[in-house]
Amino acid sequence: MSSAAAVTSTTLPPHGVEEKTVLEELYLPILLADRVIKSAQEAESSKQDCSDLAKQLDRLSQMLRSAVRLAISTPLYDRPLRRIASEITKNLDRARTPVRKCKKHSGVFRQVFCITTIADFRKVSSLLESSIGDMKWLLSIFESDGGAHLSLPPIASNDPILAWVWSSISAVQMGQVKDRDGAANQLASLALDNDRNKKMIVEEGGIFPLLKLLKEGASAEARIAAATALFNIGNGKQRVRLIVEALETSMIVGVLGDSPIKVQISVANLVARMADLDDYAREEFMRLNVTRPLMSLLSNHLDLEVVSDKPVKTSIPSLFEMNQRLAYKNIKSNYNRDSSSHGGAHNKKRLMETPEVQLKLKVSYAEALWKLSKGSLSNSRKITEMKGLLCLATIVEREKGELQFNCLMTIMEITAVAESNADYRHAAFKPNLPGGKAVLDQLLRVIQEESDPKLQIPAIRSIGCLARTFSTRETRIMVPLVCHLGNKNVDIATEAAMALGKFACPENFNCSQHSKAIIEFNGVPPLMRLLRSGDQAQLQGLVLLCYLALNAGTSKALVQARALNALERTARSVLAQHPEMKGLVAKAIHLLIRYQAEATLSRQSLAS
Structure with a gap:
């Protein structure tokens, strides 16, 4: 059994149940086939029918042995193999009954009750032919390096999608490089169709091969296809949790740090969806410090320095102002250092991308930060510790469209967390801190100058969340809020x-x-x-x-x-x-x- 131990499985057994190895699954039907063949050779009646049955059994046994050889030499996508081996075992059990009746029996009474009809042999022969068809389909996939097949095995005749899922997952895990992105795209398309397909892909062990392709794919197209498939699959909390519990969340974070820009966009969208649907996923991403690469890129090319035209003074208040300006400069240098340490060789390629693609990346990263900060004190603190408030405020001031909206929503979620945690609120939103002051200035500007309710509402909500941080002298905050009490837009x-x-x-x-x-x-x-x-x-x-x-x-x-x-x-x-x-x-x-x-x-x- 040493060779059996080397065969890995891409699916997890039920909790508390030790799953059989692939070789153990195959040994039982091989043993049963040999026994039924021996019984057929010893038949005293219906010898021709038993002989024909023995030929089918021998062919099936040879196919099972071929699968054993493949399993020993190569880690296989084992889900269809296990299902087919289980079905073959049932069919072999059924084949034993008519064959046994053809063996020599003593006594007239027993011979009467052991009569085997032609219909019995035809039924068993049909079942064995189906098993042979299943094995032929399975071996054609394994022996062609996992390439996707459009043929349909008998076991999936009532559910063609099952064969499609098996074939695609097999190609993702075992296929040639050129086949893997196509197979991942096929899974993405299937997952987009309906929830039943999503559930089937998960149950048939599709998550781990997709995560592995996302991390190790030879081409950007393959990795994007894997991220898209995972994005389409993970549209519910339960399935997102399965991705997290695959213990490969670090694969996702690693891709954000060093990969082509279009791959990063797809992965950032995946992070945003997972964080939005599952609070456990948010905390896992926090543990892996996913906010660092997100904030580093989002701040790229931002001039965060504050310039003052006022003459230099030597009073204590003026020295305090100088310290604030130095803080802004330090923030800028920190961001530049973070950005250079995470992008690797892809930083230069990123600079060569069109402005539209670079903007799309920032939009995706900002959305991921928005979803990660939702209800998460730990992620909000991470963003604040990286001086992210200043970065977000700067983007809200300078950008328009989806990027501005996503950054504003991130601020809204952070302020919502601050509302429920006094220590964090006082640490992050002191009026004399550069980040807190910059955020407050931009929230007020949006409330007073913007006309889009999509922007005004989160800005107003953010101010409300910070209500307990303001002194009675902050009339500049109260006045615009009171003015909006009479806004024609009821919302x-x-x-x-x-x-x-x-x-x-x-x-x-x-x-x-x-x-x-x-x-x-x-x-x-x-x-x-x-x-x-x-x-x-x-x-x-x-x-x-x-x-x-x-x-x-x-x-x-x-x-x-x-x-x-x-x-x-x-x-x-x-x-x-x-x-x-x-x-x-x-x-x-x-x-x-x-x-x-x-x-x-x-x-x-x-x-x-």
Whole structure:
């Protein structure tokens, strides 16, 4: 069995079950075939039928032995071999019954019950012919170096896709170099058709050969085909997890570091999809430090230095400004060093690519960073540690289109992580840090200058996530948010209300001052209009109004806008869908009633 131990398998057995080797799978049908042949040779009746059966069995036995020789000399794609060997074993068991009945028996009674009909032999002969056809198909694949075949084995007659999948995976694993990219493209096409095909490719052991081709493919086309196939297969969390658990995630990261630009694009798209669908994949990529090559390339050719036209001063504040400018210069040099250490020989080729291809690569890398940072404190920290905030802010300022959007979405995900982690929020978004300041400046610029809701909404949401980092003096942040409360686009107005709600909520230390600022900047009238909009707008508007009532209920603006009536009217429809808000609404109504009553008594006492 030493030779059997050398034969590897591309599929994993069920958990807790030790899978047989390929040779063990083949030994049983060979042994059964020899026994049935011997029984056929000893037949006392139906000798011609038994002789014909023995010829089929001998041919099948020779094919099984050929498969054994191949398995000993070459690691095979074993999935179809195992399935076919199992089916052959069943057919050989069926062949034993009529052959045994033809052997000599004593006693008339036993002879009567051992009569074998021609129909029995025909049925068994048909089964053996199918097994011979299966082995012929299988050996034709193995003996032609795994080249893809369009023929159909009998075992897959009811499911032609199965034969197609087997043939393509075999070609990816064992085929000639020229065949492998075509076979991978075939798997990509099959996976794109439907989920059943994706599941079949996974179950038939297609992931590992594709990952290996992605890493070791002789041509860029083959590696792109492998990445595309994996991308199409991994459109669900379960299948993404299977790719991760193949223990070859490092293959994917390695390709990002040193490969042709078009391969990097395909692999970055794969990373983005996997990170988007599975949080475990995100953490695995973090462990392998995938953010480093992504950030290094994204920052390539960015001039991150800040130039000041102000004269040099020697005061302590001016020295602080000089230190900030030096920090920017250090960031630029760090990026250049990272970029040169990861691209290898492909850096020069990258520079020779067209601007369109280079832009496509950056778009893919930015999307991968976006998906990796989603809900991941560790990945967000990695990006921040690499001074990625400054890089992202610079791209948001200078670029347009998909690249700008992906970088803005990355910022949004990072700020969402920062919102739920105070330590990270304070470390990454201090106003005096270059990266945090640059991000804030660009978020405000997008909110005020851009007209595309696709850009404005994530920018507004990011500001809301950082609400607890701003002091009461940051009026430049509050004013544009309040202005958007009256935006004609209800989605933008709703997002502004949600962001302002985070400024005014009790968890914000400065909630009272922020609430007064919202009212002072004339935020109440557009808020009243928002309460008459759709369901989500009503909900966020109601939340903000409740906070304003709790923190600044004595405001004349609230009384003049008849906030109490609006609150009671809106609450009836909102509470039916969101009963969890009942306590907040009741408290806000109670305070507004009390404040109005006190105001009435005060006016009456003054009048008397």
